[in-house]
Amino acid sequence: MSDSTCRSESSNGAVFDEQDRAIVLATQSGLPLVSDPWGAVGAQVDMSAEEVRRRMQRMQETGVIRRIAAVPNHYRLGYVANGMTVWDIEDDEIDRMGREVARHPGVSHCYRRPRHLPEWPYNLFAMLHGRSREEVERQADELAALLGHACRDHQILYSSRILKKTGLRLAVDSPGRT
Amino acid sequence: MPLSDKSRGTGAAVELDALDRRILNRLQDGLPIVEAPFAVVAQELEIEEQMLLERLNDLRESGVLSRFGPMYHAERLGGGLTLAAMSIPEIYFNAVAEEVNAFAEVAHNYRREHRLNMWFVLATETPERIGDVIAAIEAATGYPVYNMPKQEEFHVRLHLPV
Numbered sequence: 001m002s003d004s005t006c007r008s009e010s011s012n013g014a015v016f017d018e019q020d021r022a023i024v025l026a027t028q029s030g031l032p033l034v035s036d037p038w039g040a041v042g043a044q045v046d047m048s049a050e051e052v053r054r055r056m057q058r059m060q061e062t063g064v065i066r067r068i069a070a071v072p073n074h075y076r077l078g079y080v081a082n083g084m085t086v087w088d089i090e091d092d093e094i095d096r097m098g099r100e101v102a103r104h105p106g107v108s109h110c111y112r113r114p115r116h117l118p119e120w121p122y123n124l125f126a127m128l129h130g131r132s133r134e135e136v137e138r139q140a141d142e143l144a145a146l147l148g149h150a151c152r153d154h155q156i157l158y159s160s161r162i163l164k165k166t167g168l169r170l171a172v173d174s175p176g177r178t
Numbered sequence: 179m180p181l182s183d184k185s186r187g188t189g190a191a192v193e194l195d196a197l198d199r200r201i202l203n204r205l206q207d208g209l210p211i212v213e214a215p216f217a218v219v220a221q222e223l224e225i226e227e228q229m230l231l232e233r234l235n236d237l238r239e240s241g242v243l244s245r246f247g248p249m250y251h252a253e254r255l256g257g258g259l260t261l262a263a264m265s266i267p268e269i270y271f272n273a274v275a276e277e278v279n280a281f282a283e284v285a286h287n288y289r290r291e292h293r294l295n296m297w298f299v300l301a302t303e304t305p306e307r308i309g310d311v312i313a314a315i316e317a318a319t320g321y322p323v324y325n326m327p328k329q330e331e332f333h334v335r336l337h338l339p340v
Contacts, residue, residue: 016255024250031209031247033234035216035227056248057211066249066334067208070201070234073244077202077340078191084290084297095330102333112330113261120263120294120324129338155292163287163296164279 016064019047020055024064031068079129083136083156085143086122088115093150094124100146101126106139121153133158192242197225199340201233205246206337258305260327262312263294264319271295274319281318283311294324 022045032040038056039049047055059065074082089097094112101124102110109127126143130136140156147154194202200223209215216234220227237243252259266274271289278298279287287298302308312323 024248024255027248028250029247030238030245033216033231033238033246035214035231037215038213053211053213059248060211062254063251064254066251068211068248069208069246070205070237070243071245071247071249071336072202072206072338072340073241074338076192076240076242077194077338079338080191098330098332107333108336109334110332111328112332113326113328116324116326119265120326125261125326129336157290157292157297159288159290159297161289163275163289164284164298165286 016059019045019051020059020064023047023052023055023059074129078131081130081133081136081158083128083130083133083140083158085126085128085140085154085156087124087126087143087147087154088121088152089124089147090150090152091123097147097150098124101143104139104143104146106130107143122155128156192240194242194340197223197229198233198237198242201230202237202242202340205234252301253305256304258300258302258308260300260308260325262298262300262315262326263324264296264321265294266296266319266321274321277318278315281311281315283307 023041026041026044031037034040036049038053041047042049042052045052056065056068060067074080087097087101098110098112101107104126106128107126108129109125111125112123113125115121115123128136128139130139136156136158140154144151144154204219204223210218212218214227216230217227220230223230234243234246238246264274264278275287275289275296278284278296281300283300283302285299285301287296289295290297300308300311302311308325308327312325316323
């Protein structure tokens with residue numbers, strides 16, 4: 001199976017072609033902040049504004065684009081405490097509990113991930129953002145109360161240094177790229 | 179250890195006026211993919227489109243916005259994505275961080291306060307490449323890598339009320 005064939009369909013079967021790929025590459029670092037952003041992108045990828053808009057709409061419908069949005073810098077907004085909370089949840093409770101945790105307004109990302117016993121017993125990850133560690137801890141307490149006996153243990157891992165942040169450069173192949 | 183401005187490359191919290199806040203709160207929820215999207219949002223906010231664009235440009239230039247644009251779903255584009263962690267002895271931490279960061283597939287890398295003290299996101303062109311890169315990092319550093327790919331996504335929606 002070649003890379004290009006495996007990548008030409010997204011998980012729900014929608015076709016993702018070379019033109020879509022060109023749009024992704026042109027917009028992955030941002031959308032032009034102009035009145036007609038689709039036309040500005042189109043000028044870069046040699047498509048009409050209409051074509052760019054239609055394709056981006058379809059990518060959003062198929063989930064390739066989660067949404068087109070403003071991504072704030074946490075720190076600049078005063079959200080200086082960013083805690084990765086990790087939870088050891090009973091396996092047969094995790095689907096229900098994951099959905100509960102995800103509903104909490106302070107949680108930005110929530111995933112089930114594998115344990116690595118004995119070193120790492122935690123299978124549910126939820127990112128919390130606060131203006132102080134106290135605020136993050138308060139939110140974590142709320143989650144702990146929500147989870148009750150389904151949760152055996154939890155921790156908050158604060159980031160203390162960014163070692164690298166290049167941003168996600170998406171894995172979009174182009175012909176001739178090795 | 180306090181975060182220095184330099185290490186996170188972000189700067190201090192800034193003062194935002196009421197309009198900046200309304201714009202940020204509205205546009206964290208998403209831009210509609212319609213013919214004149216900023217005009218539509220400006221109308222909702224009861225301001226001129228030109229004012230909205232100017233404010234957004236300023237917010238981006240001052241670093242309040244790290245970006246404005248489509249958030250792509252890496253796996254649906256055919257790529258591989260995972261979270262991985264390592265436990266590195268303090269005296270070797272900086273040296274190992276350099277070795278890990280040298281891999282182009284390492285997108286973000288954070289030091290965290292835990293025995294597992296290095297946490298990074300790997301993004302690869304194909305899902306199959308994740309295992310190769312993890313093996314290469316283990317070989318380069320001599321430390322095990324704990325691979326923690328997501329098994330289920332319950333929520334991804336960053337919204338910071340301002």
